[in-house]
Amino acid sequence: MRILVVNCNTSAGMTAAIGDVARAAALPGTRVVAVEPSWGVSSAEGFYESFISAAAVLDLLATTEESFDAVVMAGFGEHGREGARQxxxxxxxxxxxxxxxxxVLVGHRFGVVTTAPTAVAGIEHSLATAGVAGRCAGIRATAIGVLDLHGDLDRTAAALIAGGRELIAAGADALVLGCAGMAGLDLELERALGVPVIDGVAAAVALCESLVRxxxxxxxxxxxxRPDLLKDRPGWPVGLHRPVPVDA
Amino acid sequence: MRILVVNCNTSAGMTAAIGDVARAAALPGTRVVAVEPSWGVSSAEGFYESFISAAAVLDLLATTEESFDAVVMAGFGEHGREGARQxxxxxxxxxxxxxxxxxVLVGHRFGVVTTAPTAVAGIEHSLATAGVAGRCAGIRATAIGVLDLHGDLDRTAAALIAGGRELIAAGADALVLGCAGMAGLDLELERALGVPVIDGVAAAVALCESLVRxxxxxxxxxxxxRPDLLKDRPGWPVGLHRPVPVDA
Amino acid sequence: MRILVVNCNTSAGMTAAIGDVARAAALPGTRVVAVEPSWGVSSAEGFYESFISAAAVLDLLATTEESFDAVVMAGFGEHGREGARQxxxxxxxxxxxxxxxxxVLVGHRFGVVTTAPTAVAGIEHSLATAGVAGRCAGIRATAIGVLDLHGDLDRTAAALIAGGRELIAAGADALVLGCAGMAGLDLELERALGVPVIDGVAAAVALCESLVRxxxxxxxxxxxxRPDLLKDRPGWPVGLHRPVPVDA
Amino acid sequence: MRILVVNCNTSAGMTAAIGDVARAAALPGTRVVAVEPSWGVSSAEGFYESFISAAAVLDLLATTEESFDAVVMAGFGEHGREGARQxxxxxxxxxxxxxxxxxVLVGHRFGVVTTAPTAVAGIEHSLATAGVAGRCAGIRATAIGVLDLHGDLDRTAAALIAGGRELIAAGADALVLGCAGMAGLDLELERALGVPVIDGVAAAVALCESLVRxxxxxxxxxxxxRPDLLKDRPGWPVGLHRPVPVDA
Amino acid sequence: MRILVVNCNTSAGMTAAIGDVARAAALPGTRVVAVEPSWGVSSAEGFYESFISAAAVLDLLATTEESFDAVVMAGFGEHGREGARQxxxxxxxxxxxxxxxxxVLVGHRFGVVTTAPTAVAGIEHSLATAGVAGRCAGIRATAIGVLDLHGDLDRTAAALIAGGRELIAAGADALVLGCAGMAGLDLELERALGVPVIDGVAAAVALCESLVRxxxxxxxxxxxxRPDLLKDRPGWPVGLHRPVPVDA
Amino acid sequence: MRILVVNCNTSAGMTAAIGDVARAAALPGTRVVAVEPSWGVSSAEGFYESFISAAAVLDLLATTEESFDAVVMAGFGEHGREGARQxxxxxxxxxxxxxxxxxVLVGHRFGVVTTAPTAVAGIEHSLATAGVAGRCAGIRATAIGVLDLHGDLDRTAAALIAGGRELIAAGADALVLGCAGMAGLDLELERALGVPVIDGVAAAVALCESLVRxxxxxxxxxxxxRPDLLKDRPGWPVGLHRPVPVDA
Known part of the structure; x- marks a missing residue:
């Protein structure tokens, strides 16, 4: 099985990190290809970047010649998922x-720890339109920018842990990492806070594998x-889906 | 006062029609400039086109050198408004x-008549994230494409009237034209159905004028x-707002 | 165009102040007539007064012999609007x-600063039945009575600013003046708090003008x-609506 | 125990009928006094009448010299209850x-059969602000006016039964009589439809008795x-509550 | 009239206390029989105990040979009520x-004071599925276990009063005792806090009496x-309902 | 990895069928053990059976001596999941x-086809308390009992297809099999209706594998x-969780 993991921003370093987390989560027979759009935004921390990013990611998907069995959209709270489905x-x-x-399978209410305060409203919209906001106990911004997350990992972890504590006090008993750039920090938070912490990249890989299988x-x-304007367009997305055995 | 009206698709003909409706609705002292993005989609009838359109419109707004007192986003149910606000x-x-x-000021519940069935879900999202879905009695698609609306106006009007009747039967006592390309058809529907019919383009012009005044x-x-990535970018959007007298 | 602005209480001084704000907001060609009911309550700060006020305002509307092009109901959170529409x-x-x-056009979530704590529940009902509660971040009472707002303007402004700060901390990025008697204080709050502040009287005048135009x-x-019991009653409300040019 | 049952309209005939139903539902030791306001509307079938009625009922309550142990507001979907509580x-x-x-204690979802179509929206508001709309399966109007309900009882019963059937088909397994003027028809509907039918007047008497006891x-x-404007007013409502034994 | 009051846990002491409260609330002609299931849990403070308790209570109801006119399920927030109705x-x-x-008849928003923090989520579910969560201002756990409530009554009362104060600060103007084991403490809380406090056992007895009458x-x-698997089962629940006069 | 799949009813034949579907969905390294409770109900098609079933399943889980890496609760719409988590x-x-x-990952709105009409309300509660009801387009009952599903497979398939068609007409673009006993029929429905059809048993196995991995x-x-009453109880559930490699 081949899964395309699309970073929503243009930072190749973040793509690599996301790819590593995706591969660590994947089944032995799954091949993960991580890419970023060739244009767009270096990081997405609010509505403006999110909408630019959505189009750049859709453009990437529409022009990728290779075909895949599933796609992970690796931008937390970013727009575009329904467009990719179309x-x-x-x-x-x-x-x-x-x-x-x-x-929501391992906790009663989840909290989200994210980056910039400007990202919170977009995450709220994303959870609401996905229909999964009902069990969200809150979203906390750490005020650490997406591209600074990996600069000082101790500071990042401390900020996430502080945000997580506030969310637990507000009723969360599980946490979600609210940025693709946080991928891999779930275990450290679990150790510090004693609640399950979900990394969306790993979760999405597992869900893709489940759906394909x-x-x-x-x-x-x-x-x-499919929209009419893509009717006559050649390419992998249409009609090329072929479920692949796990051990492929 | 100068208002920029942005068609969400690249069809210059539709831009012209939208501009006419906007100008007819505007106060004497208002100058309306209608534009379309230089890239994007020829029409937006679903999530995919909507997300492409959103980025194209934001790109247009970010690169327009002239400054305006307000902006109308003339794509019914399309994405991007929160990005433009940022x-x-x-x-x-x-x-x-x-x-x-x-x-909702002239009716108890409103219905929306729109184009393609694929557009309905996006309109639902748009009304929900705007916080105004509570008084929507339903959305009906006419199955007439955005670019075909002006092809056979009698057929278009008949389809809108039929959709409006269904919505009234479902509890609507006011209607909304669910596509910028329908601008100008409100009066015909009002005559046929006996309920107020709101054209979003005219409504948005009036609301822009109100806010500016x-x-x-x-x-x-x-x-x-404002997002960090635009921090050092010159241009009209930042700091150039100057309220203009109505008779300017 | 002629707009009737109805103060919901019997205080002529407040009527005058509301009328001034309405006139300042109106277009050059609009004539504003501000009135108060001849009976009712001297101020409305809770459900009981609100219901008395609603009937007094409806009585005024049903017996006014002159005709108008639109009506502003100038009681924040008070009852009666659907009755006037009937x-x-x-x-x-x-x-x-x-x-x-x-x-909601200039902010993501709005907060309401109002007068007495007993007024809050009625405002909640009013926003909910209007279908616009979804983007309200909260309502704060200043504990200054409606008729005391203009007694010590510095104290009033300080209380509104303090309430506004709490609302911004709670997630509001725009404010609404939650009492007709606060009309005119929006600019002072904007200067102090750096967020847009909406005065409902001015907003309602602008919306009336938009709808009439x-x-x-x-x-x-x-x-x-229209209810049957008014079927045979003569008067301006029925059948006399005549859209008036802006420059009338 | 003495219960004041207030008809929301001025029709003495309906007051008498409501009083009979209330008395039939009351405990042996309860004395029911049924009254109507001295002014207001002869029937309430929409927002306008409802708001007039609310003030008339509040006026009656504020000026009644006798004291009671509880008050039933006998207008289905009418305004004013929170004012009376104040x-x-x-x-x-x-x-x-x-x-x-x-x-909701004897059925999973209830339907409401009411009179005029114009009454439906007010009932929706009343259930929503009361916080009990979640289990309402729908509201059906029979198009029989409040004052015509008792004109041709067979026609009334037939219309209510037809409306009830539609509601059951829409998911209701219990019904509510949506007009005080229907009081007493619950048993006939139960026999015809085989579901529990609740008469609000009888229900309200029982709830008043429960609260007082x-x-x-x-x-x-x-x-x-209590609102300030009633601070110095003498009368039964303030401070005169004295629970009375059931056998008083 | 005969009412069966079913304690949801197996503690005979609590059954006796609940029975006393129920009898004190009942009409003169009502006979209250209080029972507990013969198996199940000694106290229910979370989902696990609640589901065990639900089955034990249903088993008791299905095997009780005597017939009753109504049933009170005396477990606050516990499961099973819809099963008993079936x-x-x-x-x-x-x-x-x-x-x-x-x-909600005597206050605008109610708060719930309960026992263990683990009980809160179940109470939320119970209020939500009952359709009455809309006017709940919050739920506070005292961290006193169900079976410890009567150990040190002063400590219990102090904890409930402290929880009640927090709820009033959060917007409640009425309180609900969130555990059958608190029955009888409502008056003490009313005196201390000055708001109406509702004891669910007394309330349920009164509602049963109302429905039966x-x-x-x-x-x-x-x-x-009724479920098929009980089709051929003899016993009181099916077809034996006989309304009994109050003075029976 | 070892997954325990618990049929919610006592029908060994259904347990076997569920086990087969679970095994077909599982990864090569996963061992599925399918069991049914030793007491309870032969099928669950309403609230009463659901509550009995919940306790029987919890009893089974509390007394199973063997330990597993995850548990699938194979009763669609049945109670108990939060108790098992405790x-x-x-x-x-x-x-x-x-x-x-x-x-919701492969469709915009899903519909549920289920067995008895009495099962619908419980499914609604289950989706609502799980927080995933927002994207459910409806639930249709086929009126085929749980234990009759496999009696006449053609009739069952026809009924499911008819129900699915209604749901698609009502806005669903994906379906869910609303009964564990339907496991395996998803492919037939997909072929007939052209929309993705999700079998909850297979989905739950995949989600368990994802969480464990x-x-x-x-x-x-x-x-x-964990509830206090299980504090001193020995057994696998507490402290025995050991993640097992996929190839274990």
Whole structure:
């Protein structure tokens, strides 16, 4: 099985880190390809960047010649997932909804620790339109920028732990890492806080694998019907879905 | 006062029609400039086109050298409005929320008549994230494409009237035209159906004029704080807002 | 265009102040007539007064012999707006919903600063039944009575600013003046707090002007159908609506 | 125990009918006094009448010299209940919320059969602000006016039964009589439809008796705090509550 | 009239206390029989115990040979009420919904003071599925276990009063005792806090009496239709409902 | 990895069928053990059976001596999942929420086809308390009993297809099999209806595998804290969780 993991920003360093986390989470037979769009924003921390990023990611998906069995959209709270579903037949899993989907299986209410305060409203919209906001106990911003997360890891971890403590006090008993750039920090938070912490990238990889193995593809009977303007466009997304055995 | 009306698709013909409606609705002292993005989609009838369109419109707004007192986003149910608010200081009014805002002042519940069935889900998201879905009685698609609306006007009007009747039967006592390309058809529907019909383009122009005349600008204290990546970018959007007398 | 602005209480001094704010907000061609009911309550700060006030305002509207192009109901959070819509053909705009309608165009979430703690629940009901509560970040009472607002303006402004700060801390990035008697204080709050502040009276005048200029009248196809008991009653509200040019 | 049952309209005939139903539902030791306001509307079938009625009922309550142990507000979907709670210390029970409160104890979802189509929106508001709309399966109007209900009882019963059937098909397994003027028709509907049918007048009497017997009075710690303008007014509502034994 | 009050746990001491409160609340002609299940849990303070308790209570109801006119389920926030309604024809009233039903008649928002923090989520579910969560201002746990409530009554009362104060500060103007084991403490809290305090056991008895006296039984037209597996089972629940005069 | 799949009813034949579907969905290294409770109900099609079943399943889980890495609760819409989470440290996945979690990744709104009409309300509660009801387009009952599903497979398939068609017409673009006994019929429905169809048993197995492989366990920081009454009980659930390699 081949999964395309798309970083929503143009930072190749972050793509590499996301790819590592995705690969660590994947089944032995899964091949993960991590990419970033060739244009767009270096980081997405608010509505403006999110909308630019959405188009850049969709452009990447529409022009990728290679075909994949599933796509992970690795931008927490970013826009575009329903557009990718309209474009593609293979499953598309956004890390925002993936993290929420697993969090509610191991906790009663989840909290989200994220980066900039300007990112919070977009995450709220993303959870609400995904229909999974009902069990979110809150979102806390650490005020550490996406690209600074890996600068001083101790400071990052301390900020996430502080945010996590506030969320637990507010009723969360599970946490979600609210940025693809935090991928891999879940275990450190779990140790510090004693609650399950979900990394959306790993969660999305696992959900993609599950959907592919169960043979499920994106519905073309509703709003994800392929748009007319792509009708005559050649390419992998349409009609090329072929479920691949796990050991492929 | 100068208002920039941005068609969300690249169809110059539709831009012209939207501009005419906007000008007809504007106060004597208002100058309306209607534009379309230089790239993007020829029409937006679903999530994929909507996300491409959002970035194209934001790109247009970020690179327009001239300054305006307010911006109308003329794509019904399309994405991007919160991004434009982050980019700009001047008021940004989306025709979706503008239509709903006026409709609930003259009717108890409003219905939306729109184009393609694939557009419905995006309109639902747009009304929900705008916080104005509570008084929407339903959305009906006519199955007439955005670019075909003006092809056979009798057929278009008949389809809108049929959709309007269904919505009234479902509890609506006011209607909203669910596509910028329908601008100008409100009066015909009013005559046929006997309920107020709101055209979002005209509504948005009026709301822009109201906000500018009252001296209101977009809040920069929350998620519409300007993104860092535009910090050093010159241009009209930042700091250039100057309320203009109506008779300017 | 002629707009009737109805103070919801019997205080002539407040009527005068509201009228001044309404006139300052109006277009050059608009004539504003501000009135108060001949009976009712001297101020409305809770459910009991609100219901008395609603009937007194409706009585005033039903017996006014002169006709107007639109009506502003200038009681924040007070009852009666749907009754006035049933009675009249011309647009009726309540300052509560008007303020919310403009606030969500320039801010992501709005807060309301009001007078007595007993007024809060009525404002919540009013926003909820108007369908615009979804983006309200909270309501703060200053504990200054309606009729004391203008007694010590420095104290009033200080209390409103303190309430506004709490609301901003709670997630608001725009504010709404939660009492018609606060009309005119929006600019002082804007200067102090750096967020847009909406005065419902000014907002309602602008919305009335917009609706009249666009030729919209109140729907008579749903719950605003005129009640039978007024069927044979002569008077301006029924059938006399005549859109007036802006420069009339 | 003495319960004041207030018809919301001025029709003495309906007051008598409501009083009979209330007395039939009351405990042996309860004395029911049924009254109507001395001014207001002959029937309430929409927002306008409802607001007039609310003030007339509050006026009656504020000027009644005799004291009672509880008040039933016998107008289905009509306004005013929170105002009466602000005015009085004794329990105030509105037949709308009373009917819903009992209906959800014997059915999973309840439907409401009411009179004029214009009454539906007010009932929706009343259930929503009471916080009991979540289990309402729908509201059906019979198009029989309040004052015509008793004109041709067979026609009335047939219309109510037809409306009830539609509601059951829409998911209701219990019904509520949506007009005080329907009081007494519950048994006939039960026989015809085989589901429990709640009469709000009887339900409200029973709830008043329960509250009085348990010694509960209206909270004065929140929005039902007595308004200042009634501070110096003499009368039964303030401080005169005295729980009376059932056999008084 | 005969009412069966079922303690949800196996503690005979608590059954006796609940029975005393129920009898004190009942009408002269009502006979209260208080029982506990013969198996299950000694106290229910979380989901696990609640589900065990639900089955034990249903087992008790299905095997009780004597017949009753109504059933009170005396476990605050515990599961099972809809199952009992499916099993029985007579009215079934859960103390959770009973307390909420009366609380919203005398207060604008109610708060719940309960025992263990683990009980809060179940109470939230119970209020939500009952459709009465909309007016709940919050739930506070005292961290006193169900079986310790009567150990040191002063400590219990102090904890409940402290929790009540927090809830009032959070917007409650009425309180609900969130555990059957607190029955009887309502008066002490009322004296200390000055707001109405509802005891669910007393409330449920009064609601049962009301339903029986009005001749209402559980609907068998929806999800409370008797399950097939009990079709051939003899016993009181089916078909034996006989309304009994109050003075029986 | 070892997964315990618990049929919620006592039908060994259904356990075998569920086990087969679970095994077909599982990864090569996963060992599935399917069991049914030793007491309870032969099928669960309403609230009463669901509550009995919940206790029987919890009893089974509390007394199973063998330990597992995760538990699938294979009763669609049945109660008990939060109780199992309180009891166990290992992940517990209910097929109701599992099906919804995957369905919203491949469709915009999902519909549920289920068995008896009496089962619908319980499914609604289950989706609502799981926080995933927002994207459910409806639930349709086929009126085929749980134990009759496999009697005449053609009739069952036809009924499911008819129900699915209604749901698609009502806005669903994906379906969920609303009964564990339907496991395996997803492919037939997909072929007939052209939309993705999710089988909750397969979905739950995949989600269990994902959680175990990511090392996640049930939070013990909130309402899933282990109940005191199990404090001294020996057994696998507590402290025995040991993540097992996929190839174990």
């Amino acid at each position: 474009l593609l037949d293979v499953p598309v899993v956004d890390i925002t909804e993936a993290a929420a989907a697993l969090a 169960l043979g499920k593809t994106t519905s073309k009977a509703g709003p994800y019907t | 980019l700009l200081d001047v008021p940004v009014v989306d025709i979706t929320e503008a239509a709903a805002a006026l409709a 009252l001296g209101k600008t977009t809040s920069k204290a929350g998620p519409y704080t | 009675l009249l053909d011309v647009p009726v705009v309540d300052i509560t919903e008007a303020a919310a309608a403009l606030a 666009l030729g919209k009248t109140t729907s008579k196809a749903g719950p605003y159908t | 005015l009085l210390d004794v329990p105030v029970v509105d037949i709308t919320e009373a009917a819903a409160a009992l209906a 348990l010694g509960k009075t209206t909270s004065k710690a929140g929005p039902y705090t | 099993l029985l024809d007579v009215p079934v009233v859960d103390i959770t919904e009973a307390a909420a039903a009366l609380a 009005l001749g209402k039984t559980t609907s068998k037209a929806g999800p409370y239709t | 009891l166990l440290d290992v992940p517990v996945v209910d097929i109701t929420e599992a099906a919804a979690a995957l369905a 990511l090392g996640k366990t049930t939070s013990k920081a909130g309402p899933y804290t």
